[in-house]
Amino acid sequence: MEIKNKEITSRDEDFAQWYTDVCKKAELMDYSEVKGFIIYRPYGYAIWEEIQNYLNKEFKKTGHENVYLPLVINESLFNKEKEHVEGFAPETLIATIGGKEELQDRLIIRPTSECLFTNHFSHIIKSYRDLPKLYNQWCSVVRREKTTRPFLRGSEFLWQEGHTMHATPVEAKEETLRMLDIYDKMGRDLLAIPFVKGRKTEKEKFAGAEETYSIEALMHDGKALQSGTTHYFGDGFSKAFGVQYLDKDGALKYPYQTSWGVSTRLIGSIIMVHGDDNGLVLPPYVAPIQVVIIPIQMNKEGVLKKCREIKELLENNGVRVKLDDSDKTPGWKFSEYEMKGIPLRIEIGPKDIEKNHLVIVHRVDRTKEFVEIDDNLVNKIKLEFKEIHEKMYKKALAQLLDSVTEIHSLDELEAALNKGGYAKMMWCGDVDCENKIKELYQATARCIPFDQIPFDDVCPVCGKKAKYVVLFARAY
RNA sequence: CGGGGCGUAGCGUAGCUUGGUAUCGCGUCAGUUUUGGGAACUGAAGGCCGCUGGUUCAAAUCCAGUCGCCCCGACCA
Numbered sequence: 001m002e003i004k005n006k007e008i009t010s011r012d013e014d015f016a017q018w019y020t021d022v023c024k025k026a027e028l029m030d031y032s033e034v035k036g037f038i039i040y041r042p043y044g045y046a047i048w049e050e051i052q053n054y055l056n057k058e059f060k061k062t063g064h065e066n067v068y069l070p071l072v073i074n075e076s077l078f079n080k081e082k083e084h085v086e087g088f089a090p091e092t093l094i095a096t097i098g099g100k101e102e103l104q105d106r107l108i109i110r111p112t113s114e115c116l117f118t119n120h121f122s123h124i125i126k127s128y129r130d131l132p133k134l135y136n137q138w139c140s141v142v143r144r145e146k147t148t149r150p151f152l153r154g155s156e157f158l159w160q161e162g163h164t165m166h167a168t169p170v171e172a173k174e175e176t177l178r179m180l181d182i183y184d185k186m187g188r189d190l191l192a193i194p195f196v197k198g199r200k201t202e203k204e205k206f207a208g209a210e211e212t213y214s215i216e217a218l219m220h221d222g223k224a225l226q227s228g229t230t231h232y233f234g235d236g237f238s239k240a241f242g243v244q245y246l247d248k249d250g251a252l253k254y255p256y257q258t259s260w261g262v263s264t265r266l267i268g269s270i271i272m273v274h275g276d277d278n279g280l281v282l283p284p285y286v287a288p289i290q291v292v293i294i295p296i297q298m299n300k301e302g303v304l305k306k307c308r309e310i311k312e313l314l315e316n317n318g319v320r321v322k323l324d325d326s327d328k329t330p331g332w333k334f335s336e337y338e339m340k341g342i343p344l345r346i347e348i349g350p351k352d353i354e355k356n357h358l359v360i361v362h363r364v365d366r367t368k369e370f371v372e373i374d375d376n377l378v379n380k381i382k383l384e385f386k387e388i389h390e391k392m393y394k395k396a397l398a399q400l401l402d403s404v405t406e407i408h409s410l411d412e413l414e415a416a417l418n419k420g421g422y423a424k425m426m427w428c429g430d431v432d433c434e435n436k437i438k439e440l441y442q443a444t445a446r447c448i449p450f451d452q453i454p455f456d457d458v459c460p461v462c463g464k465k466a467k468y469v470v471l472f473a474r475a476y
Numbered sequence: 477c478g479g480g481g482c483g484u485a486g487c488g489u490a491g492c493u494u495g496g497u498a499u500c501g502c503g504u505c506a507g508u509u510u511u512g513g514g515a516a517c518u519g520a521a522g523g524c525c526g527c528u529g530g531u532u533c534a535a536a537u538c539c540a541g542u543c544g545c546c547c548c549g550a551c552c553a
Contacts (some may be wrong), residue, residue: 003513016547035545091552112553146477146551153552206553214553226553263553296512331513338513349512359512442549 005278005335015221022271023150026280026340036148036155040264043340046288047267048158052138054190054286055160055262058182064134064162069116071139072107078115081240087207088112091143093155109142114208114233114259117163118241121255125165128247131255132175133165151268152225152476159263165243165255169234172256173211176232179260180213183228191266192283192392193217193273194400195227196422196471198447203431210234216446216471218400219272222420224446224473227269230260268476273396274364280341281364283392284385291381292337293323296330296349307348310358310373317378338363343388344381362388364395404471409460410440413472417441422473426466428459436461437472446471 004010007025009017023029028044040048056066072095079085088111095107110116121133140158148154162179166172180197187193195215205212209231217227235254238244244252274281284290291314295307304325311323322342324333330347337345347359357370358377362384371380403421407413416423423443427433434445448468459466 006514031545087552141553143552147549157553159553229553261553265553294512298511327511329511329513329515331511331515333514334512335514347512351512
């Protein structure tokens with residue numbers, strides 16, 4: 001039975017419009033009066049809270065502490081690291097007036113907090129005993145963007161930014177990769193999104209970083225989305241901000257630094273990886289509501305009572321449940337909660353009560369089954385979550401693997417990019433070739449993946465000797 | 477920042493060419509009947525027609541300015 005949602009544009013018809021429809025209709029966000037600044041509605045914010053819960057546990061397991069630093073950076077401080085300033089200056093929002101006075105040192109609303117952290121570190125790191133410093137901050141940052149889209153690119157977005165200081169480059173580099181692994185694991189265990197891990201090219205790396213790594217996700221329309229980054233800074237910021245400590249050997253030394261972050265852009269990834277023509281599809285472990293119970297003929301004797309009983313049972317066992325006992329029709333509720341992507345639906349009507357079972361339906365593929373109400377019910381529901389999660393991950397992984405095309409010439413590159421997904425090619429490492437591809441095909445180097453298995457000798461752009469396997473794609 | 481489009485009720489819109497006090501649908505509220513894939517009927521509330529100024533007896537409509545949003549490019553998590 002094909003049942004199609006009438007309020008959401010289909011993905012094939014207009015993917016951009018589909019995306020906007022889902023954001024609005026699933027009540028994740030609303031537009032505000034100011035371009036690029038969105039309202040995170042309770043349901044959208046709750047997804048972010050699940051991500052926070054997951055990451056806070058992982059961060060704390062690995063010894064990180066949460067802190068909070070100011071919203072604003074005085075301009076003179078911001079200007080200390082040259083590359084960093086050049087990278088961010090074009091998109092900063094600056095406060096110039098306080099009350100009625102014009103400010104002497106203007107206040108930059110943080111686009112990222114490397115300057116603030118490094119400056120603070122210079123005050124608190126004096127001895128090798130103060131290292132490592134492993135800090136994380138949950139906050140929002142502001143970057144003036146020309147083109148904005150909900151969750152994908154906004155003038156303000158919510159994120160976490162980790163900032164750490166280490167005694168040695170080796171230790172700092174390990175941290176950079178450790179955090180990338182945590183992000184990757186989050187994709188596998190929480191978001192059901194397979195990421196491609198890799199290193200950014202010189203052209204694509206973060207302003208001021210020596211090395212940038214990223215996790216890249218593939219959207220349903222074949223475009224890539226950078227979903228998280230980690231950076232190794234060497235001692236560049238340390239030197240610029242004068243962070244020095246006295247080591248065991250009595251020498252003054254500069255510590256080595258990292259930073260890493262994921263943002264509410266992850267919500268965009270979830271939408272565009274898993275969503276379908278009926279709306280959002282949420283993986284169970286990140287879903288703010290995991291189960292929605294819909295009573296059928298709820299004025300009939302015992303229906304609501306049974307619904308409440310099941311709700312309480314699941315809730316007491318740590319399942320996030322909503323019972324919709326509003327007077328909307330069941331059909332309306334089915335559509336509504338599919339639009340909102342709730343992974344598992346339970347229907348309870350007079351017929352079910354008679355037979356002592358529940359009807360359960362998976363959002364991802366609408367598979368429907370009857371589950372007997374017995375002492376093992378909670379475990380059965382939890383197994384359903386596992387099954388749904390695995391289904392969603394496998395589906396996304398198949399799509400990702402299917403999208404990778406090995407290419408050996410510019411023609412093949414163009415064809416692969418037009419098809420969508422990743423074009424895997426050998427590359428000489430020269431930025432000119434990156435620029436040429438950008439210009440010709442509007443695609444960028446997403447990353448130099450960790451899996452480096454060469455399959456050709458020359459760069460198809462310039463014909464010179466190839467150094468790396470690299471993935472190109474059109475990206476958000 | 478270039479090119480295009482659009483601002484009328486919470487949302488989507490008609491009206492604008494040819495000035496005369498705003499149309500329709502969805503939603504909202506109340507009531508009754510309904511309920512296994514977006515229910516039906518009856519009644520009701522809701523508008524500085526983006527903003528400012530001008531023309532006019534009279535402006536959603538004409539003129540000027542201004543603000544904002546959306547789409548496509550260049551820049552970016």
